Amino acid sequence: MSSMILVDLIQIVMTTLTVGSMYALVAVGVSLIYNATGVINFAQGEFVMLSGMTVASLYGTLGWPLPAAVAAALVVVVLYAALLMAITSAFAARISLIGVLIITIGASIATQGAAARIWDSDTHRFPPFSGDDPIRILDATITPQALWIIGVSAICIAGLIWFMRSTITGKAMRACALDKAAATMVGIPVRTTILLSFVLSGLLGAAGGIVTTPLTTIDANGGMLLAIKGFTAAMLGGMGSIPGALLGALLIALVETTTVTFASGAYKELPTFTIIILVLLLLPRGLVGGRHETGLHHDDLTRT
Amino acid sequence: MSVVATLNKNPVRRNTAQVGLFLIAMLLVPVVFGTGYYLNMMIFIAILALPALGLSLLSGLAGQLAISHGAFFAIGAYGSAILSARAGLSPVLSTLLAQILVAVIAAGIGAVVLRLRSHYLAIATLSFAIIVELVIEEWRGMTGGMQGMLGIPPMGLFGYEASSDVQFYYVYWPITALMLLFALNLASSRIGRALRAIREGEPIVSSLGIHTAGYKTGIYVVSSVFAGIGGALYAHFVGFVTPATGSIMFAIEIIMVLALGGFDRLWGALIGVALITLLNEYALGFADYKKIILGVTLIAVMLVFPRGLLPGLIDLARHRRIARAA
Amino acid sequence: MLKVSSLEKRFGGLTALKDVHFSVTQGQIKAVIGPNGAGKTTLFNLIAGTLRPTAGDIRLDGEAIAGLPSSRIGMAGIARTFQQPQVFTSLTILENAMLGGHRYHRGDFLSCGLGLRHTRREEEKLRERAEKWLEFAGIGDIAHRNASELPLGQQRYVEIARAMATGSKLILMDEPAAGLDDTETRELGDMVRAISESGTTVLLIDHHMDFVMSLADEVLVLNFGERLAEGTPHEIQNSQVVIDAYLGTDDDA
Structure with missing residues (x-):
């Protein structure tokens, strides 16, 4: 005997965790790059799209073994992240933060166009890792792939937090985020740290693309909306804070899932974007309280 | 005192003279070159110049970037379309009434997000743009959903409706020229000066007894209304609107216009619009290639000339000349 | 007061x-x-x-x-000058001083954009007022130069002209003599006295x-x-x- 409310509740929790994991991977990636460069990376969703598309064509269409396809996708994304790092930091001192933001917008749409040329504009997917048979919990159901998503995301984010807190390199990255000049003075290689932030951020996105594509499918233009969800979550939690990004992602997923369950799927996105405007109004530094906003001088679009 | 010196001392007169000459030149174009398909492109330039001028006011005076100009273009277009096609108002009246809607929404958004700095404004206005796109797609009863709206009456007044490209050309270019004049006057007025000062140091400006928040919201509203008028002119020219009318890609194209023409140059925005319209017509036929070309150009321009392609080239030419003279 | x-x-x-x-x-x-x-x-x-x-x-x-x-x-x-001179470097010296009188005029976005006659008269008044105080501060002859071209000492005079142009009853001066040599300090002293004689009250910090x-x-x-x-x-x-x-x-x- 299970009441409908309980079933709904379990269903909402499971869906929230699944969707929230995906958003968290993007949001944490956004935070990493924001910490390293002070810029919100518009092309964050392209990591997810590129890895999803690569595995879909290598494993799904060409029949490579899954590990080989996954390895190839990770290589593609790491190279892409390095390229992105190169173009955004090449003349960083000369370009305003908004200028760099525009560069990432350019990178995002160029990548969408290129992906549509390399593959096509259709949606792609590949078979789930552990089959399609849903697992039942009371009357609620969850697909095995959702468990993969939740598990892989949890491992990735926990691993990242461990890395940032416990390794020398991770500590150097945090020092860099706090004060670049001081970090340079104590001998931290700042450029390498920025590169590492992009690569780690890319790997998180790639992991997301690989585990979610069987469930949600992916297309060449699918990255941008994910990126927007990512910075919404990161901003909700407090820009630059990793636990904040995680919290923000889960909250947004909860709101979306609840809207879909009790209202209409058509308006799924509406509450999310209303939230972001409310957060900016009421809590400009987010729930957890991220880093301070940077000053106006550096942000001016027309200064050189 | 020479004429030039007199004009320089009075910016309003200088702007009027410049825009007047420009408008005369534009009005002579069909007389000299006759009618043809190119007029259609020229009309689009006149329309797209409006959101570009609007964004240029925002980025040039306030140093900020908004991704909401596509959304306000869409609100202007749908607002005027609904008021004229469904409520039967005259297109001129509907165009003006739609701007009240644009202004009210922009004032609300502006009051909230302009307290924030830098790229937060970009992200917040992007969120707003997504909401607008969703509402347009889902509010089928009013907007026609994905199919859009057809049968929007052409621009006109008292039963006289523009019906040919030449007529639209002679209606739209004077409107765009007047809007350009408005923008130029605003930029050279004390409001423009206050905004440029606010961009440099808001606390100091407010210590002079100036209410800075009002100016920031004001310029965002004006900037958005430029986009809204552009949208209404668009709707009454092509006769239909779809959710693609003011999409995020459109907003990015407007940013691209400024990247080409310069982020703080109103005349540059006009040149940028002409360039992108030509590109769209002759080089960017396929959507995928268009995205690649737009994206790569955007990156290249920002890397090499962060203030925009045109100002960058002008600076370069000036340096060359100085180098040669030395 | x-x-x-x-x-x-x-x-x-x-x-x-x-x-x-x-x-x-x-x-x-x-x-x-x-x-x-x-x-x-x-x-x-x-x-x-x-x-x-x-x-x-x-x-x-x-x-x-x-x-x-x-x-x-x-x-x-109440107007103030800052310890580190805060002039707007993207504006000319004249424009900096014109911001001082800004608060007296009501010209809104619409009338400024339309270039209505009264906004132009306001602009003329602003200019006259600014020129008067630039003259007072001894930098009237370089009013059209860009403020960024000035050395720090002279930027302080721009600040003073701007503050005086606000027509404030009280002017707060935070270490106006910082970084000035003896002659400049003496000149500044004369200027402060002149400010006071013009009827403006002065509150200043100095070392x-x-x-x-x-x-x-x-x-x-x-x-x-x-x-x-x-x-x-x-x-x-x-x-x-x-x-x-x-x-x-x-x-x-």
């Missing part, structure tokens, strides 16, 4: 100012001195509305201004003892955020508490 009573400012657990009270009378030049960290700039920030006081009262001609936003305080008639003592009508001494003494320069120079406070610290005074 300015009356400050039991003013207090705490930053977290740190008390920057405690029970400060003093008043400035119309037309006076009043100086605030004290060792570094005595709370002088904090005091200015409280009066100008850059910071909100934790407690206490500030009145300008009887009007309570404590805690108001800085633009409201500017409108009430140069000679400068302050020869210029001020009255001196307020702060030490560790508290009011140590107040009186004429002569009284202050002979005050035992002040001498002790200054000798007791190794700070430059």
Whole structure:
């Protein structure tokens, strides 16, 4: 005997965790790059799209073994992240933060166009890792792939937090985020740290693309909306804070899932974007309280 | 005192003279070159110049970037379309009434997000743009959903409706020229000066007894209304609107216009619009290639000339000349 | 005209100012001195509305201004110059000074965009007013240069012209003589006197003892955020508490 409310509740929790994991991977990636460069990376969703598309064509269409396809996708994304790092930091001192933001917008749409040329504009997917048979919990159901998503995301984010807190390199990255000049003075290689932030951020996105594509499918233009969800979550939690990004992602997923369950799927996105405007109004530094906003001088679009 | 010196001392007169000459030149174009398909492109330039001028006011005076100009273009277009096609108002009246809607929404958004700095404004206005796109797609009863709206009456007044490209050309270019004049006057007025000062140091400006928040919201509203008028002119020219009318890609194209023409140059925005319209017509036929070309150009321009392609080239030419003279 | 009573400012657990009270009378030049960290700039920030006081009262001609936003305080008639000159480097010197009179004119977005006649008249008035004060500050002849081209010392004159153009009753000057040589300091002293003679009250902070003592009508001494003494320069120079406070610290005074 299970009441409908309980079933709904379990269903909402499971869906929230699944969707929230995906958003968290993007949001944490956004935070990493924001910490390293002070810029919100518009092309964050392209990591997810590129890895999803690569595995879909290598494993799904060409029949490579899954590990080989996954390895190839990770290589593609790491190279892409390095390229992105190169173009955004090449003349960083000369370009305003908004200028760099525009560069990432350019990178995002160029990548969408290129992906549509390399593959096509259709949606792609590949078979789930552990089959399609849903697992039942009371009357609620969850697909095995959702468990993969939740598990892989949890491992990735926990691993990242461990890395940032416990390794020398991770500590150097945090020092860099706090004060670049001081970090340079104590001998931290700042450029390498920025590169590492992009690569780690890319790997998180790639992991997301690989585990979610069987469930949600992916297309060449699918990255941008994910990126927007990512910075919404990161901003909700407090820009630059990793636990904040995680919290923000889960909250947004909860709101979306609840809207879909009790209202209409058509308006799924509406509450999310209303939230972001409310957060900016009421809590400009987010729930957890991220880093301070940077000053106006550096942000001016027309200064050189 | 020479004429030039007199004009320089009075910016309003200088702007009027410049825009007047420009408008005369534009009005002579069909007389000299006759009618043809190119007029259609020229009309689009006149329309797209409006959101570009609007964004240029925002980025040039306030140093900020908004991704909401596509959304306000869409609100202007749908607002005027609904008021004229469904409520039967005259297109001129509907165009003006739609701007009240644009202004009210922009004032609300502006009051909230302009307290924030830098790229937060970009992200917040992007969120707003997504909401607008969703509402347009889902509010089928009013907007026609994905199919859009057809049968929007052409621009006109008292039963006289523009019906040919030449007529639209002679209606739209004077409107765009007047809007350009408005923008130029605003930029050279004390409001423009206050905004440029606010961009440099808001606390100091407010210590002079100036209410800075009002100016920031004001310029965002004006900037958005430029986009809204552009949208209404668009709707009454092509006769239909779809959710693609003011999409995020459109907003990015407007940013691209400024990247080409310069982020703080109103005349540059006009040149940028002409360039992108030509590109769209002759080089960017396929959507995928268009995205690649737009994206790569955007990156290249920002890397090499962060203030925009045109100002960058002008600076370069000036340096060359100085180098040669030395 | 300015009356400050039991003013207090705490930053977290740190008390920057405690029970400060003093008043400035119309037309006076009043100086605030004290060792570094005595709370002088904090005091200015409280009066100008850059910071909100934790407690206490500030009145300008009887009007309570404590805690108001800085633009409201500017409108009430207090202008200031900064320790590090804050000029707008993307504007010309003239435009910088024109911002001073900005608050007197109402021209809104619509009339400015339309270039209506009254906005042009306003602009003319603003220009005249700005030119007058640039002349006063001795930089009228370079009004059309860009403010970024000026050395720091001259940027201070731009600030003074801008502050005077606001037509404020009271002008707060934060270390106006910092970084100036003897001749420039003397010129500045003359200018401050001229400001005072024009009817504007001056409240200034400075470290140069000679400068302050020869210029001020009255001196307020702060030490560790508290009011140590107040009186004429002569009284202050002979005050035992002040001498002790200054000798007791190794700070430059």
